[in-house]
Amino acid sequence: MKEIVIDCGPIQNKKTMHKCLAERLNAPDYYGNNFDALSDVLSDIGGSERVMIVFKNMSDFLNDNKKLCAKLIRVLAEAEEENEYLSVWFDVK
Template sequence: MKKILLDLRSFDSKAKIHAYLKDKLDLPSYYGANFDALYDCLTDISEDTCLGVFEPEEDASSGTGVPAAWFSLLNRVLCDSEEANPHLAVIFSRYEDNR
């Protein structure tokens, strides 16, 4: 099984997140950097793949420059893709910095 860790905690723009996803998920050059394109690419995965997703804490997401609602939509796309593709598993975690 292919395992990919996505750390989404420190981005200041949606475009940078899409570029990061394209790189980490090895998405094709024609990836459109939007949720529809992400869904299409994730549902095309044919190798068993597990995505581990570290998200910003809800109250911290506003400080990232990316609205919390956008992360909710991203989560929905990941969950919908997992439901549609038997080769894809998605695990979410919130990183807690206890400094």
């Protein structure tokens, strides 16, 4: 299983969130920096190899960006449900 760690510590807003996600998920250059683009990337991730995306240091990001985090979690949950090779874990310490 491949593990991709997303450190939410430096994420401050939607722009920095998408920048971080695009980098860590190796999104294509045409990644649109929006939730539809993220959904597309997540639907293709894995292929025949299981992938675990681990979100660490999420507390401050969650507290400061509740609506943004709620949308992110919805997109991740939908992608995890649709892609059998994808698992997502949140470390909210």
